Amino acid sequence: MTVDEPPIALSDQRRQAMAVRLLAWYDRHRRHLPWRAAPGDRADPYRVWLSEIMLQQTTVVTVKPYFDGFLARWPSVADLAAAPLDTVLSAWAGLGYYARARNLHKCAQEVVARHGGAFPADEAALLALPGIGPYTAAAIAAIAFDQVASPVDGNIERVMARIHRVEKALPAAKPEIRTLAQTHTPPRRTGDYAQALMDLGATICTPRKPVCALCPWQADCAAYAHGAPMTWPRRTPKAAKPHRTGLAFLYYRGDGQVLFRRRPEQGLLGGMTEVPCSPWLPQSEAAEVDFDNLLKAAPIAANWATLDGQVQHVFTHFSLALTVLAAQTDARQVPVEDCFWHPLDDLESLALPTVMVKVLQHGMRQLR
DNA sequence: AAATCGGGGAA
DNA sequence: TTCCCAGATTT
Numbered sequence: 001m002t003v004d005e006p007p008i009a010l011s012d013q014r015r016q017a018m019a020v021r022l023l024a025w026y027d028r029h030r031r032h033l034p035w036r037a038a039p040g041d042r043a044d045p046y047r048v049w050l051s052e053i054m055l056q057q058t059t060v061v062t063v064k065p066y067f068d069g070f071l072a073r074w075p076s077v078a079d080l081a082a083a084p085l086d087t088v089l090s091a092w093a094g095l096g097y098y099a100r101a102r103n104l105h106k107c108a109q110e111v112v113a114r115h116g117g118a119f120p121a122d123e124a125a126l127l128a129l130p131g132i133g134p135y136t137a138a139a140i141a142a143i144a145f146d147q148v149a150s151p152v153d154g155n156i157e158r159v160m161a162r163i164h165r166v167e168k169a170l171p172a173a174k175p176e177i178r179t180l181a182q183t184h185t186p187p188r189r190t191g192d193y194a195q196a197l198m199d200l201g202a203t204i205c206t207p208r209k210p211v212c213a214l215c216p217w218q219a220d221c222a223a224y225a226h227g228a229p230m231t232w233p234r235r236t237p238k239a240a241k242p243h244r245t246g247l248a249f250l251y252y253r254g255d256g257q258v259l260f261r262r263r264p265e266q267g268l269l270g271g272m273t274e275v276p277c278s279p280w281l282p283q284s285e286a287a288e289v290d291f292d293n294l295l296k297a298a299p300i301a302a303n304w305a306t307l308d309g310q311v312q313h314v315f316t317h318f319s320l321a322l323t324v325l326a327a328q329t330d331a332r333q334v335p336v337e338d339c340f341w342h343p344l345d346d347l348e349s350l351a352l353p354t355v356m357v358k359v360l361q362h363g364m365r366q367l368r
Numbered sequence: 369a370a371a372t373c374g375g376g377g378a379a
Numbered sequence: 380t381t382c383c384c385a386g387a388t389t390t
Binding site for chain 1 (some may be wrong): 374377
């Protein structure tokens with residue numbers, strides 16, 4: 001294997017042969033997933049759409065129980081459209097990227113109102129729906145409707161970057177890689193081809209240690225010929241995450257109810273339920289604000305007990321350390337708008353993001 | 369073009 | 380720890 005050999009320029013004929021070989025590999029190694037139809041059958045667009053939204057930046061293993069739960073609770077897009085948003089958010093709780101859940105609900109309502117309850121087959125019409133971007137529109141068009149479309153996800157990006165040894169770094173290389181993917185897309189069995197390519201990326205052409213010995217495209221791969229396929233795709237380094245701190249106010253009653261608050265519709269954890277908190281300040285700013293000042297953010301003044309330790313949580317673009325303060329009361333009224341009392345033994349009906357589950361667990365361990 | 373938006377599994 | 384996952388939307 002040479003190190004300086006240029007990438008292989010692939011002819012149309014060669015790309016066609018590659019697609020045939022990949023589909024043959026897929027027919028032998030096809031994974032069964034809950035949203036996939038039996039071989040030869042047309043997939044249910046509702047299932048394909050629901051799975052594709054859940055799978056955005058989320059692993060198959062994580063999605064499976066959520067997919068099963070949603071399908072059991074809302075068997076059709078009309079059922080989902082008729083559900084209150086809060087029940088959708090609570091069912092989505094823990095899956096992350098909560099704008100997906102809000103857009104999922106909005107999309108279901110648009111499919112019912114504007115498309116008679118049936119997803120459009122056209123890629124452009126799909127792209128116009130909430131929460132459906134370029135990848136998802138192409139994926140639904142190809143997988144559910146067998147249209148010729150080229151979805152490009154992280155797996156396909158990686159495969160294309162290796163096959164063609166793309167030197168430009170991601171994310172700047174996305175347009176180039178999208179064009180490359182289109183030149184490989186076959187005119188028939190396009191949905192199977194897209195899923196085959198994603199399976200290839202998930203099981204063979206993996207980020208760390210690709211299993212090139214089992215790859216149906218080994219002979220076509222410029223990165224394999226180079227000898228170090230794992231060094232593609234190139235990526236621009238990511239910025240370090242800043243750190244934020246804040247207080248969480250755990251206010252509990254003798255009858256087992258705790259004070260919660262609904263977060264604003266927009267922004268981080270939008271529309272989700274939280275334990276009331278002070279602002280989450282960058283560490284540099286938090287150092288300038290004294291403890292008593294942060295206490296003013298509490299919805300009810302109280303004789304707070306500071307719990308030991310902190311709750312640690314990492315979001316996409318910052319990490320967070322919350323100090324939990326606890327106080328007991330027999331208050332019945334709702335002190336501030338958007339706040340409400342809710343029994344601790346019925347957390348399932350709340351839309352609690354993971355960081356708030358951590359806060360409650362942190363509190364329960366020390367208050368019993 | 370860059371920033372925002374979760375959470376978890378794997379190495 | 381670091382990486383990255385069937386990305387979309389907003390700024």
